[in-house]
Each structure stands twice: as C-alpha cells, then as structure tokens.
Amino acid sequence: MKETPDCERASDLITFLYNEADERERRDFQLHLNECRACRAEVASFGAVRESITAWRDEALAGFVSRPVVTNRKSALAALRQFFDLSPLWLKGATAFAVIAFCVLAAMVFVNLRSNNVQVSPAANTSQAIYTQEDVDRLVNQALAKHTTPKPPAGSSQILVDSRKPKRSRNSSANQFAKRPLSRAEREQLAADLRLLSADDDATLHLLGDRINQ
Amino acid sequence: METLGSDEIIVERALSGDAEAFGEIVRRWERRIFALTYGLLGCEEDARDATQETFLAAFRKLRGFRGEAKVSSWLHRIAINQCISRQRRAKVRSESTLEEDDADSLATPFSHSPAHVAEGRQETVAVRRAINSLPIELRQVVVMKEFEELTFREIADALDLPLSTVKSRLYTALKQLQMRLQKFESRT
Numbered sequence: 001m002k003e004t005p006d007c008e009r010a011s012d013l014i015t016f017l018y019n020e021a022d023e024r025e026r027r028d029f030q031l032h033l034n035e036c037r038a039c040r041a042e043v044a045s046f047g048a049v050r051e052s053i054t055a056w057r058d059e060a061l062a063g064f065v066s067r068p069v070v071t072n073r074k075s076a077l078a079a080l081r082q083f084f085d086l087s088p089l090w091l092k093g094a095t096a097f098a099v100i101a102f103c104v105l106a107a108m109v110f111v112n113l114r115s116n117n118v119q120v121s122p123a124a125n126t127s128q129a130i131y132t133q134e135d136v137d138r139l140v141n142q143a144l145a146k147h148t149t150p151k152p153p154a155g156s157s158q159i160l161v162d163s164r165k166p167k168r169s170r171n172s173s174a175n176q177f178a179k180r181p182l183s184r185a186e187r188e189q190l191a192a193d194l195r196l197l198s199a200d201d202d203a204t205l206h207l208l209g210d211r212i213n214q
Numbered sequence: 215m216e217t218l219g220s221d222e223i224i225v226e227r228a229l230s231g232d233a234e235a236f237g238e239i240v241r242r243w244e245r246r247i248f249a250l251t252y253g254l255l256g257c258e259e260d261a262r263d264a265t266q267e268t269f270l271a272a273f274r275k276l277r278g279f280r281g282e283a284k285v286s287s288w289l290h291r292i293a294i295n296q297c298i299s300r301q302r303r304a305k306v307r308s309e310s311t312l313e314e315d316d317a318d319s320l321a322t323p324f325s326h327s328p329a330h331v332a333e334g335r336q337e338t339v340a341v342r343r344a345i346n347s348l349p350i351e352l353r354q355v356v357v358m359k360e361f362e363e364l365t366f367r368e369i370a371d372a373l374d375l376p377l378s379t380v381k382s383r384l385y386t387a388l389k390q391l392q393m394r395l396q397k398f399e400s401r402t
Binding site for chain 1: 245248249252253258337338340341342345356359360361365366378381382384385388391392395
C-alpha cells in the first residue's frame with residue numbers, strides 16, 4: 001500500500017496536522033484540502049489516530065509519580081566520588097598532592113615520636129629497675145667500707161655513722177672534713193681550737209652571768 | 215518558566231560542583247523522559263527503570279556535555295539509546311512484552327473511573343500494541359511528537375536528523391498506525 005498521498009504533499013500535511021505551519025503555509029494547504037480528497041481523508045484519519053495516542057498517553061502519564069532521584073541520595077563516599085568526577089584535572093592533582101603531603105607529614109611525626117620514646121624510656125627503666133634505695137645504700141656502705149677498712153673498728157663505726165648522715169652536719173666545713181680524712185696537723189689544730197674555744201666560752205659565759213646579776 | 219539558557223546554566227553549576235543542580239535537571243525533565251521511555255518501551259516499570267538509567271547515564275556523562283546541543287536534545291538521545299539497548303538486552307520483541315504487560319495493566323489499572331476503563335481499555339491496548347509494533351526509528355518520532363510534544367526542529371536536533379526526514383518518518387508512522395488500528399476495529 002502506498003504510504004504517501006497521491007498529491008505528494010506529505011510534508012505539508014504533517015506540518016499542517018501538528019499546527020507548525022506558518023500563516024501563509026496554513027492558508028495554502030487549507031486551499032489544497034478543499035480540492036484534494038485524499039489529503040482530506042488522511043488529515044481526518046490521522047486526527048483519529050492522534051486522539052487514540054493522546055488517550056493512551058494521558059492514561060500512561062496519569063500513573064506517573066516522581067521517584068526520588070537516586071543521585072540526590074548520596075553517601076559521603078558517593079558525594080566524594082561525584083566531586084572527583086566533576087572536578088577538573090588540576091583540582092584532582094592538587095588534592096592528590098595534598099593527601100600525599102599529609103601522609104608523609106604524619107609518617108614523619110610518627111617516626112619522630114617513636115625515636116624519642118626509644119631514647120627516653122631506657123633511662124627511665126634503668127633508674128626505676130636498677131637503682132633502688134636499698135641498692136644506693138648498699139653501694140654507699142661498700143664505698144665507705146673500703147675507705148674505713150684500715151682504721152680501727154670502733155672509730156670506723158663512728159665515722160661510718162657520721163658519713164651515712166652527712167645532712168646532719170650543721171655547716172659546710174664540717175661536710176668538707178667529712179668528705180676527706182684529716183691530716184695529723186689538722187687534727188691537732190682542731191683539738192687545740194676546741195679546747196681553747198671551750199675554755200674561753202666558759203669564762204665568757206661566767207663573766208656575763210656575773211655582770212647581769214650585778 | 216524555563217528560559218532557553220536555564221538548563222545549560224544549571225549544567226554549568228553541576229559541573230562546578232553544585233550537587234543540587236543536577237537534581238534540578240532531573241526534576242525538570244523526569245516526566246517528559248518518562249513519557250518518552252514509556253512510549254518507546256510500552257511498560258511502566260521498564261519505563262521507570264529506563265528513566266532512572268537515563269539520568270544516571272547523563273550524570274556520568276555530564277563532563278562530556280559540551281553545550282553544542284541543548285540539554286533536552288542530549289537527554290532525549292540518551293533516553294532513546296537506553297531504551298534501544300534495554301530492548302536489545304531483553305531480546306524480547308515488543309509485541310510479546312506488550313502481551314505480558316497487558317495482563318498486568320488490566321489487573322492493576324491506574325486510577326480512572328470504571329466507565330473510562332471500560333470504554334478506553336481496549337482502545338489504549340490497541341494503540342500500545344500498534345505503536346510498539348512500529349520499527350524503533352518510527353516509534354521514537356511518534357513518541358517524541360505525541361508524548362513530549364516536541365517541535366519537528368527539536369526532534370531533528372535530538373535525533374540528529376534532517377527536518378524533512380523527521381516529517382516523512384512521522385507521516386509513515388501515522389500511516390502504519392492507522393492501518394493497524396483499522397485492523398483492530400474490524401476485528402472487534
């Protein structure tokens with residue numbers, strides 16, 4: 001069956017049928033329709049077909065309810081992926097560089113902290129684990145025992161007691177003497193000074209007491 | 215009111231990272247793209263899926279959109295390709311799809327008055343059958359014209375065809391539909 005009208009004006013017919021002809025074309029084809037039975041019949045039958053299609057369309061689209069758009073329900077990862085999809089190449093490169101720089105910096109900080117721990121912790125462990133107070137006392141006693149070994153047992157015990165408690169000395173000179181053994185001349189001088197001092201002090205104290213009483 | 219450049223501006227916004235911009239494109243064109251896919255596929259569920267696939271494909275191809283064509287033409291082309299590839303994948307002729315779908319649509323009709331359903335059901339089924347039996351190149355022109363009410367120029371742009379080809383295809387399609395519907399009427 002021939003699918004174009006006999007008058008070969010299919011294009012004009014379609015333009016007229018869908019109201020896309022301008023005023024001059026429309027008037028021209030309207031005049032043609034008055035004379036052409038074939039075109040008149042086609043316009044009528046095509047109009048009926050269009051009505052059927054419109055009925056189907058209205059029925060079909062009446063049931064259309066907008067679904068949520070998938071792209072709007074994005075996870076953080078999807079949003080990130082979208083950002084990278086849409087961003088230009090230079091932005092991708094800059095982001096990649098920033099991420100790498102951050103990773104390198106984080107690694108450096110981690111390594112630095114770890115090396116500091118390695119240096120500090122053994123000392124702390126040593127002070128805590130090796131040198132207890134008892135150990136210190138024992139070591140001091142051993143050292144003092146070495147110094148006092150040649151001396152007589154009675155004197156050594158007295159010196160040992162004095163040496164163990166150096167904080168009880170009232171002046172620093174006494175500490176200095178405690179730290180090194182006195183020479184013979186020093187011991188004699190010290191003994192003389194002590195005798196003189198005690199004698200003078202006693203005399204001075206008696207005189208002062210007499211004066212106050214008077 | 216949509217302006218001519220507004221779609222293109224929205225696409226530019228989407229390209230510059232505005233996540234909501236593409237959603238606006240979807241809202242504007244969803245119904246018309248659904249009309250197109252429904253007209254081409256003849257099945258509501260398939261049409262919905264094809265519509266979503268169309269927008270997902272458009273979203274993925276957004277960077278490739280150069281603005282040479284209108285957004286609407288670009289979307290129509292994607293939708294038509296989606297429908298064609300969907301039909302190829304299914305490897306089912308449109309006639310058999312319609313036969314299955316007819317049973318579904320009769321079982322769960324859209325909300326219309328019983329009188330309308332009674333009068334129009336057979337006719338609309340016949341129209342659907344007739345349209346879906348058309349070759350794809352005729353069918354897409356009919357659907358774009360009747361469902362989306364695009365102008366001949368817009369259809370020509372979307373399908374990348376000369377204006378005269380669009381008109382001649384539409385004429386041929388209407389002629390074939392007329393014949394098929396006459397056959398249906400004579401049987402009933």
